[in-house]
Amino acid sequence: MEKNFIIAGFGGQGVLLAGEVLATAFMLAGKHVTWYPSYGAEMRGGTVNCEVVASDDEVSAVNKIDTDFIVALNQASFDKFIKKIKNGGTMIANSSLVKELKNRADINYLFTPITKLAEELGNIKMTNILALGVLAKASKMVSLEHLIEALDRVLPPHRKNLLPLNIKALKIGYEYDLLPV
Amino acid sequence: MTQCLAEKKVLTKGNYAIAQAAILAGCECYFGYPITPQSEIGEFMSGKMQELNRAYVSAESELAAINMVIGACSTGAKAMTSSSSCAVSLMQEALSYATSDQLPVVLVSVMRGGPGLGNIYPSQGDYFQATKGGGNGDYKLIVLAPSTVQECADLTYKAFYLAHKYKNPTVLLADGLLGQMMEPVEFKDYTYPEIDNSSWALTGAKGRDGRVIRSYAPLAEDQCVFLEKLYQKYKTIEENETEWEEIGTEDADILFISFGSTSRNVKTAVKMCREKGIKAGMLRPITLYPFPNKRIKELSEKVKKVITVEVNMGQMINDVKLAVNGKVPVELINKPVGAPPAPEEILLKVEDLI
Amino acid sequence: MTTQVFKIPDSLRKDVKYSFCPGCDHGVAVRLVAEVLDELNLKEKAILAASIGCSVTIYDFLNVDSIESPHGRAMAEATGVKRARPDKFVFTYQGDGDFASIGLAESLHAALRGEKISAICINNTTYGMTGGQLGPTTLLGQVTTTSPTGRNLEYYGYPIKIAEHIALCEGTAFSARVSLDTVANIRKAKEAIKKAFEVQIKGLGFGFVEILSTCPTNWKMTPDQAHERVRNEMMKTFVPGIYKDITNNKQAVLV
Numbered sequence: 001m002e003k004n005f006i007i008a009g010f011g012g013q014g015v016l017l018a019g020e021v022l023a024t025a026f027m028l029a030g031k032h033v034t035w036y037p038s039y040g041a042e043m044r045g046g047t048v049n050c051e052v053v054a055s056d057d058e059v060s061a062v063n064k065i066d067t068d069f070i071v072a073l074n075q076a077s078f079d080k081f082i083k084k085i086k087n088g089g090t091m092i093a094n095s096s097l098v099k100e101l102k103n104r105a106d107i108n109y110l111f112t113p114i115t116k117l118a119e120e121l122g123n124i125k126m127t128n129i130l131a132l133g134v135l136a137k138a139s140k141m142v143s144l145e146h147l148i149e150a151l152d153r154v155l156p157p158h159r160k161n162l163l164p165l166n167i168k169a170l171k172i173g174y175e176y177d178l179l180p181v
Numbered sequence: 182m183t184q185c186l187a188e189k190k191v192l193t194k195g196n197y198a199i200a201q202a203a204i205l206a207g208c209e210c211y212f213g214y215p216i217t218p219q220s221e222i223g224e225f226m227s228g229k230m231q232e233l234n235r236a237y238v239s240a241e242s243e244l245a246a247i248n249m250v251i252g253a254c255s256t257g258a259k260a261m262t263s264s265s266s267c268a269v270s271l272m273q274e275a276l277s278y279a280t281s282d283q284l285p286v287v288l289v290s291v292m293r294g295g296p297g298l299g300n301i302y303p304s305q306g307d308y309f310q311a312t313k314g315g316g317n318g319d320y321k322l323i324v325l326a327p328s329t330v331q332e333c334a335d336l337t338y339k340a341f342y343l344a345h346k347y348k349n350p351t352v353l354l355a356d357g358l359l360g361q362m363m364e365p366v367e368f369k370d371y372t373y374p375e376i377d378n379s380s381w382a383l384t385g386a387k388g389r390d391g392r393v394i395r396s397y398a399p400l401a402e403d404q405c406v407f408l409e410k411l412y413q414k415y416k417t418i419e420e421n422e423t424e425w426e427e428i429g430t431e432d433a434d435i436l437f438i439s440f441g442s443t444s445r446n447v448k449t450a451v452k453m454c455r456e457k458g459i460k461a462g463m464l465r466p467i468t469l470y471p472f473p474n475k476r477i478k479e480l481s482e483k484v485k486k487v488i489t490v491e492v493n494m495g496q497m498i499n500d501v502k503l504a505v506n507g508k509v510p511v512e513l514i515n516k517p518v519g520a521p522p523a524p525e526e527i528l529l530k531v532e533d534l535i
Numbered sequence: 536m537t538t539q540v541f542k543i544p545d546s547l548r549k550d551v552k553y554s555f556c557p558g559c560d561h562g563v564a565v566r567l568v569a570e571v572l573d574e575l576n577l578k579e580k581a582i583l584a585a586s587i588g589c590s591v592t593i594y595d596f597l598n599v600d601s602i603e604s605p606h607g608r609a610m611a612e613a614t615g616v617k618r619a620r621p622d623k624f625v626f627t628y629q630g631d632g633d634f635a636s637i638g639l640a641e642s643l644h645a646a647l648r649g650e651k652i653s654a655i656c657i658n659n660t661t662y663g664m665t666g667g668q669l670g671p672t673t674l675l676g677q678v679t680t681t682s683p684t685g686r687n688l689e690y691y692g693y694p695i696k697i698a699e700h701i702a703l704c705e706g707t708a709f710s711a712r713v714s715l716d717t718v719a720n721i722r723k724a725k726e727a728i729k730k731a732f733e734v735q736i737k738g739l740g741f742g743f744v745e746i747l748s749t750c751p752t753n754w755k756m757t758p759d760q761a762h763e764r765v766r767n768e769m770m771k772t773f774v775p776g777i778y779k780d781i782t783n784n785k786q787a788v789l790v
Contacts, residue, residue, distance in 0.1 A: 246611075
């Protein structure tokens with residue numbers, strides 16, 4: 001089985017790091033995984049994204065034409081990627097910054113106030129990791145344990161002091177009441 | 182890079198994998214000048230080489246960088262530079278000299294869009310640049326083409342080994358996709374034998390006459406003798422070092438030929454073709470020089486059509502056509518620049534072509 | 536009892552056919568380099584980065600390990616050698632075209648990095664090997680095959696004062712301009728070469744000597760006339776002297 005994920009937002013929301021944590025968690029779970037960032041001219045205009053492909057077999061293509069799960073942390077990302085979701089796929093949108101519009105009937109929408117939850121936690125920079133918690137719960141593809149271990153690996157030494165807060169953010173996202181709307 | 186060397190696997194970018202592998206291969210000197218999409222190699226090296234008390238120079242240009250590599254290699258040292266497309270163009274003169282000097286230069290070329298400044302998106306537009314050379318005279322570079330981040334590491338080891346074994350400049354030809362993507366990598370031990378260079382390296386003329394590493398051959402007959410010898414060496418390289426991967430070629434009617442990151446998509450396309458009842462297979466050259474032309478010739482006796490898939494306007498297809506030599510039609514599926522054509526696109530085009 | 540007053544330096548190869556033109560100062564310059572290599576006992580640890588132009592044949596004469604460099608890149612090769620093998624003595628021997636035109640970036644940056652390298656640059660105000668074209672040091676008014684009516688500012692701009700430029704680089708330990716037109720000046724030239732070599736041995740930084748030289752063939756002069764020209768014309772623009780010597784507290788000055 002192969003699934004792909006796109007995490008997108010504006011620069012500074014930590015989408016590349018969130019993708020790296022997700023990819024590391026898949027690696028720890030023994031999956032084949034590939035992480036691929038948007039870079040260069042594509043990044044101008046404020047959106048950054050990365051794609052993570054996890055598979056039981058060797059990952060072949062990246063930059064796929066469609067996507068199983070998309071996490072959109074801002075409106076521009078929502079607008080850009082809504083078309084790219086597979087039939088039956090899931091859009092996880094940060095409803096703190098994204099309008100709750102559901103124009104496609106063939107996909108699942110999960111509107112979660114991710115930024116607001118991060119603010120309530122006391123650090124808006126936790127938005128990205130909180131989103132991973134939501135994604136973990138919604139996708140059932142990756143365990144909280146592997147994500148926590150991945151965080152421990154990915155956070156650089158000078159950020160290690162933020163590990164407990166990151167774990168808390170993951171759990172808040174994971175435990176948030178996810179009723180598909 | 183998510184580094185945890187105690188554990189076997191590390192999630193890392195292709196660029197970091199190349200740099201880390203170079204360190205583990207015993208690279209003593211790195212000289213470089215930044216260019217996207219390979220700047221992480223120089224960034225990683227700047228810290229690591231200093232930490233290990235090895236040589237690192239932020240060169241004033243790519244011209245200087247590759248010539249510094251020549252200088253270091255002339256002493257028998259393991260030395261490298263890395264760059265991309267338009268800046269690799271600047272290095273062509275030195276690569277020509279280094280083949281004539283027979284020096285073990287290692288160049289990592291992470292391709293981006295061209296011609297000219299082009300852009301920083303992935304591309305395979307420098308197949309000609311690497312395999313045909315933009316420098317003057319008759320020469321070949323050994324060219325290795327990874328298709329995964331793991332191979333970026335493994336083939337970096339091999340690049341150092343082959344460069345020293347054959348005293349010939351060797352190129353690791355990656356692209357922006359491989360350079361920027363992260364995948365789990367296992368850094369194995371460098372198990373290639375160390376090559377004795379005591380018969381030619383510059384060490385100071387102690388108890389012997391001064392050695393001269395030169396390309397200048399004022400007499401035509403000297404140049405003739407040299408080139409005959411050089412091409413004997415290339416024959417040996419072709420016999421011993423040609424490497425490729427095959428999938429589904431046993432019964433294939435359609436033979437895809439694709440290298441580097443593009444071959445990943447072709448692999449999926451092969452599966453999709455087979456699901457549709459099209460008997461497809463793929464040959465992936467791992468060495469672009471030496472090119473697996475013998476094997477392609479053999480396969481062309483059995484298949485109905487050969488299709489090369491490339492992210493350029495069709496470069497490798499020329500070598501494939503020479504190997505196939507008119508036996509069967511050779512077609513091209515390409516994208517000029519950017520991410521490789523999606524497997525779905527390849528499938529659609531194949532259905533059109535057959 | 537006889538006393539030896541002159542000998543062929545050990546650092547010169549024996550039985551090599553002399554290939555420079557009659558009256559060219561390259562021969563003297565190469566001998567001085569060989570003598571200094573002998574006197575400082577460097578032959579067995581020296582590695583030379585040769586350059587392109589008439590200077591390329593130096594590896595036919597000096598019996599030291601040598602790597603040939605593409606045109607202008609000798610300083611890059613030398614940097615590579617020195618960084619790979621810091622215990623070796625590394626030097627270049629270049630013409631003014633190689634050092635200060637096509638290779639100016641490499642030269643300035645090697646000096647700025649304070650590479651422990653010594654560089655000898657032969658300034659003869661022309662591209663000698665290709666037949667006497669205008670080069671970076673061609674004097675104003677000088678007729679060459681590519682400045683048929685003489686170097687004028689409108690078409691060609693100014694010649695470069697190499698020793699002064701190198702002296703301005705903070706990594707430079709020694710920079711001097713010398714000439715070979717008289718026996719006294721030849722002695723001074725040798726002292727300068729020695730100094731440029733010693734600053735490397737002591738690990739002080741970049742050592743540089745610009746040698747004003749003749750090119751009788753392309754100047755279409757006899758050797759005597761050529762040395763007259765060095766004295767009367769070249770030295771007006773290219774003033775001999777020590778422009779920097781950090782062992783003597785001599786800092787760069789604008790002349």
